[in-house]
Amino acid sequence: xxxxxxxxxxxxxxxxxxxxxxxxxxxxxxxxxxxxxxxxxxxxxxxxxxxxxxxxxxxxxxxxxxxxxxxxxxxxxxxxxxxxxxxxxxxxxxxxxxxxxxxx
Amino acid sequence: xxxxxxxxxxxxxxxxxxxxxxxxxxxxxxxxxxxxxxxxxxxxxxxxxxxxxxxxxx
Numbered sequence: 504x505x506x507x508x509x510x511x512x513x514x515x516x517x518x519x520x521x522x523x524x525x526x527x528x529x530x531x532x533x534x535x536x537x538x539x540x541x542x543x544x545x546x547x548x549x550x551x552x553x554x555x556x557x558x559x560x561x562x563x564x565x566x567x568x569x570x571x572x573x574x575x576x577x578x579x580x581x582x583x584x585x586x587x588x589x590x591x592x593x594x595x596x597x598x599x600x601x602x603x604x605x606x607x
Numbered sequence: 608x609x610x611x612x613x614x615x616x617x618x619x620x621x622x623x624x625x626x627x628x629x630x631x632x633x634x635x636x637x638x639x640x641x642x643x644x645x646x647x648x649x650x651x652x653x654x655x656x657x658x659x660x661x662x663x664x665x
Contacts, residue, residue, distance in 0.1 A: 541627060567631045569631050570631070573635050573636065576636055576639075
């Protein structure tokens with residue numbers, strides 16, 4: 504889910520630290536974290552309680568029904584990894600022995 | 608676990624609460640978690656031990 508609008512406190516508190524952080528991430532050490540959320544439905548790909556995934560407006564927690572009974576609540580945990588890629592040039596060399604070339 | 612999740616949800620600041628949509632489900636959730644926590648405590652949950660076991664991620 505991509506947030507629209509500004510992240511609160513980004514320029515004042517987050518930007519400098521985040522830029523340094525991204526600069527220091529090494530290709531051999533991916534960043535791992537676990538995020539958790541509550542949602543009031545059991546949709547795995549997209550929680551439809553907050554609106555349609557492609558909605559332009561009406562998207563957000565204000566759309567979700569308030570105080571749904573506890574059996575609708577789900578705890579969502581996401582394991583996320585961020586890996587810096589290096590540019591890879593893969594050459595696969597295929598060697599055929601002489602006899603294979605001629606089919607003998 | 609219910610005690611820890613309730614405590615975590617209660618610790619959310621305004622920004623986080625808004626992002627997590629706490630206002631839409633917080634009452635129901637906390638009432639449920641508190642009840643479950645009390646049940647565990649009544650069944651002999653050792654609260655000090657709780658901090659050592661079940662460290663997240665598992």
